[in-house]
Amino acid sequence: xxxxxxxxxxxxxxxxxxxxxxxxxxxxxxxxxxxxxxxxxxxxxxxxxxxxxxxxxxxxxxxxxxxxxxxxxxxxxxxxxxxxxxxxxxxxxxxxxxxxxxxxxxxxxxxxxxxxxxxxxxxxxxxxxxxxxxxxxxxxxxxxxxxxxxxxxxxxxxxxxxxxxxxxxxxxxxxxxxxxxxxxxxxxxxxxxxxxxxxxxxxxxxxxxxxxxxxxxxxxxxxxxxxxxxxxxxxxxxxxxxxxxxxxxxxxxxxxxxxxxxxxxxxxxxxxxxxxxxxxxxxxxxxxxxxxxxxxxxxxxxxxxxxxxxxxxxxxxxxxxxxxxxxxxxxxxxxxxxxxxxxxxxxxxxxxxxxxxxxxxxxxxxxxxxxxxxxxxxxxxxxxxxxxxxxxxxxxxxxxxxxxxxxxxxxxxxxxxxxxxxxxxxxxxxxxxxxxxxxxxxxxxxxxxxxxxxxxxxxxxxxxxxxxxxxxxxxxxxxxxxxxxxxxxxxx
Amino acid sequence: xxxxxxxxxxxxxxxxxxxxxxxxxxxxxxxxxxxxxxxxxxxxxxxxxxxxxxxxxxxxxxxxxxxxxxxxxxxxxxxxxxxxxxxxxxxxxxxxxxxxxxxxxxxxxxxxxxxxxxxxxxxxxxxxxxxxxxxxxxxxxxxxxxxxxxxxxxxxxxxxxxxxxxxxxxxxxxxxxxxxxxxxxxxxxxxx
Numbered sequence: 001x002x003x004x005x006x007x008x009x010x011x012x013x014x015x016x017x018x019x020x021x022x023x024x025x026x027x028x029x030x031x032x033x034x035x036x037x038x039x040x041x042x043x044x045x046x047x048x049x050x051x052x053x054x055x056x057x058x059x060x061x062x063x064x065x066x067x068x069x070x071x072x073x074x075x076x077x078x079x080x081x082x083x084x085x086x087x088x089x090x091x092x093x094x095x096x097x098x099x100x101x102x103x104x105x106x107x108x109x110x111x112x113x114x115x116x117x118x119x120x121x122x123x124x125x126x127x128x129x130x131x132x133x134x135x136x137x138x139x140x141x142x143x144x145x146x147x148x149x150x151x152x153x154x155x156x157x158x159x160x161x162x163x164x165x166x167x168x169x170x171x172x173x174x175x176x177x178x179x180x181x182x183x184x185x186x187x188x189x190x191x192x193x194x195x196x197x198x199x200x201x202x203x204x205x206x207x208x209x210x211x212x213x214x215x216x217x218x219x220x221x222x223x224x225x226x227x228x229x230x231x232x233x234x235x236x237x238x239x240x241x242x243x244x245x246x247x248x249x250x251x252x253x254x255x256x257x258x259x260x261x262x263x264x265x266x267x268x269x270x271x272x273x274x275x276x277x278x279x280x281x282x283x284x285x286x287x288x289x290x291x292x293x294x295x296x297x298x299x300x301x302x303x304x305x306x307x308x309x310x311x312x313x314x315x316x317x318x319x320x321x322x323x324x325x326x327x328x329x330x331x332x333x334x335x336x337x338x339x340x341x342x343x344x345x346x347x348x349x350x351x352x353x354x355x356x357x358x359x360x361x362x363x364x365x366x367x368x369x370x371x372x373x374x375x376x377x378x379x380x381x382x383x384x385x386x387x388x389x390x391x392x393x394x395x396x397x398x399x400x401x402x403x404x405x406x407x408x409x410x411x412x413x414x415x416x417x418x419x420x421x422x423x424x425x426x427x428x429x430x431x432x433x434x435x436x437x438x439x440x441x442x443x444x445x446x447x448x449x450x451x452x453x454x455x456x457x458x459x460x461x462x463x464x465x466x467x468x469x470x471x472x473x474x475x476x477x478x479x480x481x482x483x484x485x486x487x488x489x490x491x492x
Numbered sequence: 493x494x495x496x497x498x499x500x501x502x503x504x505x506x507x508x509x510x511x512x513x514x515x516x517x518x519x520x521x522x523x524x525x526x527x528x529x530x531x532x533x534x535x536x537x538x539x540x541x542x543x544x545x546x547x548x549x550x551x552x553x554x555x556x557x558x559x560x561x562x563x564x565x566x567x568x569x570x571x572x573x574x575x576x577x578x579x580x581x582x583x584x585x586x587x588x589x590x591x592x593x594x595x596x597x598x599x600x601x602x603x604x605x606x607x608x609x610x611x612x613x614x615x616x617x618x619x620x621x622x623x624x625x626x627x628x629x630x631x632x633x634x635x636x637x638x639x640x641x642x643x644x645x646x647x648x649x650x651x652x653x654x655x656x657x658x659x660x661x662x663x664x665x666x667x668x669x670x671x672x673x674x675x676x677x678x679x680x681x682x683x684x
Contacts, residue, residue: 459516460622474539
C-alpha cells in the first residue's frame with residue numbers, strides 16, 4: 001500500500017466515523033421527539049412543533065446516512081485498489097552480491113583516451129611535417145646541394161657552467177669519436193700549415209653551437225691539439241662565450257689539447273693541429289665576415305631550424321664572399337629520420353659498388369678493399385688509414401671527391417620502407433598466417449563449438465495495459481533467476 | 493548442466509529480443525544441435541509457465557479483495573433487509589424509504605463487483621491461453637563446412653595480422669643494420 005493511499009484511506013475512515021456518530025445522534029433525537037409527540041395531544045401546539053422538528057431531524061439523518069454510504073463506498077474502492085496493487089507484489093529475485101564495473105567498462109575510457117591521444121599526436125606530427133622547415137637530413141642536403149657529413153644529437157646548453165662542464169668533463173663516446181674522425185679525414189690538408197675549418201652556425205641555434213663544441217672536445221679527446229675560435233656573440237652562444245672569458249681570465253685550457261679563443265685571432269696564434277673557427281650568421285640577414293673564414297667551410301644547423309628559403313639565403317651569402325659550404329652538420333635530427341643526407345648520385349655509387357662486391361667474391365689480395373677514409377695523406381695521430389696503391393683498387397666510377405661518410409641517427413619510417421621490409425621478411429608473416437590458419441581450423445577440435453537455437457513466442461497482453469510496457473516487463477521477467485530455475489528443473 | 497548458474501551461461505546476457513509488442517524471440521546456445529533446441533524449448537516453457545503463474549497470482553489477489561468486499565456488502569444487504577422487514581409503523585415510513593434506497597444501492601454495487609471478478613478471471617485466462625510458443629527451438633541455419641571455412645579464414649587473417657605487425661614493429665623499433673646502404677653509410681664506404 002502506498003503512503004499516499006493509506007493517508008487518503010485514513011481520512012475517509014475518520015470521515016465515516018464522524019458521520020456514523022452524527023447519524024446515531026440524529027437517531028436518538030428522533031426517538032426523543034417521537035416520545036414527546038406521543039405524550040402530548042396531537043392538536044396541541046407543542047405536538048405540532050415537535051412533529052415539525054421530527055421531520056427536519058429525519059431529513060437530516062437521511063442526508064447524513066447517504067453521505068456515510070458514499071464515504072463507505074470510497075473506502076471500499078480504496079481498499080480494493082490497494083489490494084489489487086499490492087496483491088501480486090513480491091520479491092522474485094533477491095539481490096545478488098554487488099559487483100564492480102566490468103573490466104571492459106574500466107578499460108573503455110583508457111582505450112578512448114589512447115585513441116584520442118593517437119589522433120591528436122598524429123595530427124600534430126602531420127601538421128609539423130607540413131611545416132616548410134627542413135627536417136630530414138635528405139631535405140637539408142637536397143636544399144643545400146651538399147651532403148651531411150656529421151649528424152649528432154646534443155643537449156641544449158644555456159648557462160656558462162653547463163658549457164664549462166661540457167668542455168671540461170664530457171667524455172665522448174666511441175661513436176662520437178669515430179664520427180669526428182671521419183669528418184677530419186674529409187678535410188683538406190694543406191701542404192704547409194695546419195688543418196683549419198670554419199663552422200657556420202645560426203643565430204639562436206644553441207644546439208648547433210653545442211654540436212661544434214662537442215666536435216672540438218672529441219677532437220681534443222683524440223689527442224689532437226685543437227683550438228676553438230669564437231668570432232661571434234649571440235644569445236645562442238653566449239654561455240660558451242662567457243665560459244671562454246672565464247677560461248681566458250684564468251689563463252686555463254678548457255681541457256687537455258683544447259683551447260678556446262675569442263675574436264678573430266690569427267690561425268697561426270692558435271698553434272694547434274686543428275683550428276675550428278665558429279661563425280654565427282643570422283638566417284634572415286646573413287653576412288659572412290670573409291676575412292675570418294678559413295679552410296673548408298661547414299654549416300651546422302638543427303633539424304627543422306630553417307626553411308629552404310633561409311638556407312638558400314645563407315648559402316648565397318657564403319657564395320658571394322667567394323666561399324662555399326662543403327658539408328653540413330645536422331644537429332638533433334628527428335628520431336624517425338632514416339635518411340642519410342647524401343646526394344642521390346652518392347647513393348647510386350654506393351649501390352653500384354656494393355653490388356659489384358656481391359657479384360665478385362672476395363679473392364684475397366686481388367680483391368677490393370673498402371676504405372672509409374678519403375684518399376689523401378692521413379694524420380698519424382688520428383689513426384687514419386693510409387691508402388696503399390698496391391692493395392686498394394678503387395671503383396672506376398668513384399671520384400676522389402666522393403661523398404663523406406654519413407652517420408645514421410634514427411630512422412624515418414615510411415610506408416615504402418615498411419613494405420620493403422615486409423617483402424624481404426615475408427617468410428615470417430606467411431608462416432604466422434599459416435599457423436593462424438591451422439589454429440583456426442583446429443580450434444573447435446579443442447574448444448567445443450557452440451550451437452545457437454531460437455524460439456519465437458507470442459505473448460498476449462492484458463487488456464487495458466500498454467503493450468510496449470508489457471513486453472519490457474516480460475523481457476525483464478525472462479532474465480530473472482526464477483525463470484532460470486524453472487528451465488533448469490525442466491531440463492533435469 | 494541443470495544448475496541455473498551453469499544454465500545461465502547457455503544464453504546471452506539478454507536472451508530475449510522483442511520483435512514487436514507481442515512477439516519475443518529467445519536465443520539459447522548449446523554444445524550440440526539437439527541440446528540447444530532442448531534448452532530453447534525448456535526456457536520458452538519455463539518462461540510461459542512463470543508468466544502464467546504470476547498473472548494468475550495477481551488476478552487471485554485482486555479477486556480475493558473483491559470477494560471480501562462482496563461478502564461485506566452481502567452482510568450489509570442482509571441487515572438492511574432485516575431492518576426493512578422489521579419496521580411496520582407508519583411513523584417510520586421515511587426511514588423505511590431510506591433503508592430501501594441503501595439496499596438498492598448496495599445491491600447494485602454488489603453486482604458491479606461480481607462483474608469485475610468475472611472480467612479479471614476472463615482476462616487472466618485470455619492472457620494465459622493467448623500466449624504460446626509460435627516457433628519451437630530451432631537452430632540458426634549454418635552449414636558445418638561454412639563454419640569450418642570461416643574458422644580457417646579467421647585464423648588465417650589473424651595470423652597474417654600478427655605476422656605483419658610483428659615484422660613491421662621489429663623493423664621500426666630495431667636499430668640493427670639490415671640494408672646495404674645503411675652498412676655502407678656507417679662505414680663510409682662511398683668515400684673510397
